[in-house]
Amino acid sequence: MLSINMTAAREHLVIALNGEVDASNSVELDEVIQEALSGSVQKILVDGRNLEYISSAGLGVFMSYLEDFREKNVAFVIFGLNEKVMNVFHILGLDQLIHIKNTQEEAEESLYDA
């Protein structure tokens, strides 16, 4: 099960993921990121505190937008991943390619200080 909430705060969007992302629902994550990118927002946060599991289908969604973020100058930061989920990013070295922070404060700081 996956539920996704998108909220606006200051100049950024927060996409909160709740549950498990796998091949059955990664398209929902894809649609939300696409929607976020279709607006004029330049800063996107992903709240991963309640993300319990992610498979390659979910990782692939994030990876497929890295070029778009770069081209559109969008700052994209994930925060709050539990150690199991963080480990999955780490196995492929994706934690070196995607900005990942421990807390919401650190994540927001990196968005606004950049």
Next chain:
Amino acid sequence: MTHELKLYCEKSRLAELRSFIAEALSATQLSAISQNQLILAVEEVCANLIIHSHDCNPLSHIWLTIHLNPERIIFEIKDSGKAFNIIEYKSPEINAVIREKRKGGLGLLLVRKIMDKIEFETDHAFNTCRLIKKLKSK
């Protein structure tokens, strides 16, 4: 100890697959991170078969057997769809995945990083993929 699951080829069944593997692995001394890695690797192979070899046909199924031994865990995944030789498959480079904005291709890379050994064999009736994880001896 052996555990066996008949998994129907629908993506919505992946959560059920994860619960089944988690239950089997709960008897081991593996850390939560290691258990999650094994669940992920098996799910990646099964998701691949469900989507690419069985076109998500809910009437077809694959068999997963988990053999828990003191020295190793063997996950045997058997199906009779289009044979997919996981050993011959060449995983893409991460940079190419980013450049081409691909959403797929990372799964089997994960499987290779997580498992110690991968075996594949096929005959006229079945394709068998074996994922082997060695356990640290005490």
